[in-house]
Amino acid sequence: MELDPLLLSRIQFAFVVSFHAIFPVFTIGLAAWIAVLEALNYRRPDPVRQKLSQFWIKIFALVFGMGVVSGIVMAFQFGTNWSNFSYAASNFMGPVLSYEVVTAFFLEATFLGVLLFGRDKVPRGVHLLAACMVALGTFISSFWILSANSWFHTPAGVELVDGHFQVTSWLQAIFNPSLPFRFSHMALASFITGGFVVVAVSSWYLLRGRNPRSSTMALKMTIVMLAVATPLQLFVGDLHGLNTLEHQPIKVAAMEGHWETKKGAPLVLFGLPDSSAEKNHFEVAIPYLGSLILTHSLDGEVQGLKSVPAEDRPPVAIVFWSFRIMVAIGLVFILLSWAALVQMLRGRLSESRRLLVALSWSYPLPFIAVVAGWFVTEIGRQPWVVYGMMRVSEAVTPSLTGGMALATLIGYVAVYAVVFGAGVYYLRRVILEGLEPIETAVDDESARPKRPFSALNTGFDRETQTTGS
Amino acid sequence: MESIDLTLIWVAIIGLGIFMYVLMDGFDLGVGVLFPFAPDDESRDLMMNSVAPVWDGNETWLILGGAGLLAAFPLIYSVFLPALYIGVFLLLAGLIFRGIAFEFRFKSSASRHWWDKSFSIGSTVAAFAQGAVIGAYIQGFEVVDMKYAGGAFDWLTPFTVMTGLGVVTGYALLGATWTVLKTEGRTRDWAFRMSERLLLGVFGFFILVSAWTPLTKPFVYDRWMDNAAWLWVFPLFTALVSLWVWRSIRRRHEIIPFVGSMLLFAFFYAGILISMWPYAVPPDYTFWDAASDPGSQLFLLLGVLFLIPVILAYTAFNYWVFRGKVKPGGGYH
Numbered sequence: 145m146e147l148d149p150l151l152l153s154r155i156q157f158a159f160v161v162s163f164h165a166i167f168p169v170f171t172i173g174l175a176a177w178i179a180v181l182e183a184l185n186y187r188r189p190d191p192v193r194q195k196l197s198q199f200w201i202k203i204f205a206l207v208f209g210m211g212v213v214s215g216i217v218m219a220f221q222f223g224t225n226w227s228n229f230s231y232a233a234s235n236f237m238g239p240v241l242s243y244e245v246v247t248a249f250f251l252e253a254t255f256l257g258v259l260l261f262g263r264d265k266v267p268r269g270v271h272l273l274a275a276c277m278v279a280l281g282t283f284i285s286s287f288w289i290l291s292a293n294s295w296f297h298t299p300a301g302v303e304l305v306d307g308h309f310q311v312t313s314w315l316q317a318i319f320n321p322s323l324p325f326r327f328s329h330m331a332l333a334s335f336i337t338g339g340f341v342v343v344a345v346s347s348w349y350l351l352r353g354r355n356p357r358s359s360t361m362a363l364k365m366t367i368v369m370l371a372v373a374t375p376l377q378l379f380v381g382d383l384h385g386l387n388t389l390e391h392q393p394i395k396v397a398a399m400e401g402h403w404e405t406k407k408g409a410p411l412v413l414f415g416l417p418d419s420s421a422e423k424n425h426f427e428v429a430i431p432y433l434g435s436l437i438l439t440h441s442l443d444g445e446v447q448g449l450k451s452v453p454a455e456d457r458p459p460v461a462i463v464f465w466s467f468r469i470m471v472a473i474g475l476v477f478i479l480l481s482w483a484a485l486v487q488m489l490r491g492r493l494s495e496s497r498r499l500l501v502a503l504s505w506s507y508p509l510p511f512i513a514v515v516a517g518w519f520v521t522e523i524g525r526q527p528w529v530v531y532g533m534m535r536v537s538e539a540v541t542p543s544l545t546g547g548m549a550l551a552t553l554i555g556y557v558a559v560y561a562v563v564f565g566a567g568v569y570y571l572r573r574v575i576l577e578g579l580e581p582i583e584t585a586v587d588d589e590s591a592r593p594k595r596p597f598s599a600l601n602t603g604f605d606r607e608t609q610t611t612g613s
Numbered sequence: 614m615e616s617i618d619l620t621l622i623w624v625a626i627i628g629l630g631i632f633m634y635v636l637m638d639g640f641d642l643g644v645g646v647l648f649p650f651a652p653d654d655e656s657r658d659l660m661m662n663s664v665a666p667v668w669d670g671n672e673t674w675l676i677l678g679g680a681g682l683l684a685a686f687p688l689i690y691s692v693f694l695p696a697l698y699i700g701v702f703l704l705l706a707g708l709i710f711r712g713i714a715f716e717f718r719f720k721s722s723a724s725r726h727w728w729d730k731s732f733s734i735g736s737t738v739a740a741f742a743q744g745a746v747i748g749a750y751i752q753g754f755e756v757v758d759m760k761y762a763g764g765a766f767d768w769l770t771p772f773t774v775m776t777g778l779g780v781v782t783g784y785a786l787l788g789a790t791w792t793v794l795k796t797e798g799r800t801r802d803w804a805f806r807m808s809e810r811l812l813l814g815v816f817g818f819f820i821l822v823s824a825w826t827p828l829t830k831p832f833v834y835d836r837w838m839d840n841a842a843w844l845w846v847f848p849l850f851t852a853l854v855s856l857w858v859w860r861s862i863r864r865r866h867e868i869i870p871f872v873g874s875m876l877l878f879a880f881f882y883a884g885i886l887i888s889m890w891p892y893a894v895p896p897d898y899t900f901w902d903a904a905s906d907p908g909s910q911l912f913l914l915l916g917v918l919f920l921i922p923v924i925l926a927y928t929a930f931n932y933w934v935f936r937g938k939v940k941p942g943g944g945y946h
Contacts, residue, residue: 209715210716213708223679223693223701224698227695231759234684234687234905235905235909238687242684243916246920249676249677250673250677254673254930260666545765559709570716
């Protein structure tokens with residue numbers, strides 16, 4: 145069998161981008177969390193909060209490091225495997241990605257140095273500024289990359305001249321129709337991801353009676369945020385879906401498992417989509433609900449997959465199932481965060497052991513939901529690289545052979561297995577180590593053996609004692 | 614837009630970006646290259662901590678190089694990367710292994726020597742791959758209809774192996790002189806000794822590349838032999854600066870070796886650009902052939918003209934915060 149460079153490149157891109165995406169999604173939420181802690185600590189210094197912040201900065205540094213190294217790969221994937229696309233779309237993609245570098249990457253990378261290593265070297269205000277700049281950088285970065293990504297789905301502000309995209313309106317191209325929805329959806333996803341990781345780690349500590357004060361503090365702050373963010377995500381996700389229905393109806397048809405165009409379409413809860421038979425096996429569906437959700441009317445017409453030729457349809461089953469996984473996890477999030485909120489308001493959070501156990505196991509869910517969501521939107525975009533304008537098959541590097549693509553695919557899988565394995569191992573270690581002690585022991589020489597400027601921290605401690613709380 | 618040549622401005626900006634990358638990631642990759650030769654573990658801790666707060670920002674210039682080429686010279690981006698496909702993978706794998714070593718090394722105990730290897734081998738492979746890219750640029754590419762049409766290993770020749778080794782040596786010199794600047798005691802003394810040897814090596818590679826390039830590239834030969842005689846000030850200055858660096862190392866001066874080595878890199882860099890001008894994708898395509906739409910070049914230029922100075926300012930601030938010698942126990946521990 146001949147190795148297909150196109151298929152292998154698609155697998156490679158899906159692999160490296162999925163692997164990369166989980167890190168920024170986490171760090172965007174975490175950077176905001178650290179900035180909030182640092183800001184609160186700046187206004188009212190509190191040793192518990194400072195330890196909490198230092199602990200999460202350690203986690204942040206590990207995850208950010210993995211995000212950086214896997215991100216450098218992304219900057220070159222377009223050229224190595226998709227050079228025809230790069231060349232054709234360079235007029236738009238080049239400036240947008242460059243703006244991401246000059247407005248965000250430098251900001252994050254440079255101020256990260258001060259955030260990680262500068263606490264004792266710069267005034268407190270400057271350290272807070274560094275925390276804010278890192279958080280701001282992660283946000284600006286997601287804006288640009290999602291602008292570029294949204295343009296793949298809803299291209300605007302360009303025209304094709306001899307196979308080359310020429311930008312006719314930068315405003316329309318950057319703020320293309322799906323950007324506001326995608327950006328809000330992802331921003332919320334980042335907060336929810338960061339939130340559930342913080343909640344999981346804090347619950348785990350609480351269950352073992354470790355760092356009770358800082359863990360309770362972290363839980364309270366995060367649960368309130370999650371109780372707002374998770375239902376809001378359902379609402380924003382629905383808006384995003386409606387936007388997709390307007391611009392990419394075939395993607396929605398795949399998500400919903402709708403083969404026929406009809407009025408009063410059902411909501412398919414379960415089914416095994418079969419692309420060759422063009423139908424779902426073992427379908428379980430609620431009549432009319434599909435139309436109601438998508439068109440907000442019982443007999444609204446919903447376009448089916450068979451309205452376009454088979455070569456213009458995405459792979460249905462994976463889109464259909466990824467969508468269900470994402471939505472199911474989203475509903476679990478609402479349930480968990482509201483249960484936690486209720487228990488918190490009743491003042492019984494620390495006694496609700498079953499809830500804490502559930503929360504402590506929740507950390508993989510946001511990552512699964514995020515990757516599933518990306519599968520829905522990106523596989524749902526197939527067979528187009530730029531929706532309706534350029535096919536994936538036209539985008540691949542012409543000189544690429546199957547052997548080359550396979551060799552680097554195996555290479556990336558091997559490298560990332562090491563990175564990820566070691567990363568998870570050290571994350572686990574940092575979490576097992578826990579926060580630097582303040583709640584139990586007096587701050588003596590055993591607590592911080594090598595830190596040269598510990599006097600500064602002691603000063604903080606004294607300050608809080610006089611301020612009181 | 615007739616009066617302003619945007620392409621020329623973009624050559625200057627991308628040229629500056631790549632040069633910033635070579636200088637800044639050059640010294641922190643060089644620290645990695647030298648890592649196994651350091652006298653002891655404490656020196657290794659110090660060396661790594663001396664670059665820990667800045668390496669991430671340094672590497673960002675590479676991403677700017679990649680994205681900037683896509684924006685301003687898409688032909689370079691879409692020919693170099695397919696042509697150097699395997700080399701680019703090696704470069705990225707090297708950068709990944711050295712990058713994660715920063716975070717993992719200080720959190721490990723029994724497995725620390727693995728992260729030392731990850732850091733040094735990753736840095737060396739990345740440096741070699743970058744040198745090979747320069748060699749491949751000088752060598753030229755087989756391009757048909759604006760698309761790369763050669764094979765997977767066309768880039769790997771004796772010439773590119775030599776430029777690869779040359780850059781490894783050059784980065785190691787930057788790393789050694791940086792270590793002189795940032796450390797004290799036996800670490801610094803060792804770095805002085807390394808600087809001395811590496812400077813000799815770098816000068817050797819300079820002679821080798823300068824002789825080999827014109828002999829294989831007739832147009833480079835013509836440029837240096839027939840055209841402007843003023844070009845010869847570059848090798849002259851290179852020799853003079855090498856001598857200056859050599860003497861400063863012998864006199865155990867702590868700043869001049871690093872500054873002088875950076876200056877050497879500036880001359881090498883200028884020398885290559887002058888030899889290859891105006892070709893972006895040799896042997897056939899110039900920077901003007903490789904340029905993107907003027908509208909795109911202008912749109913990005915407006916932001917970059919404002920943002921690059923801002924970036925340089927806060928980068929300088931970062932270096933200023935972490936100025937001076939690194940002390941044991943600072944940074945990661």
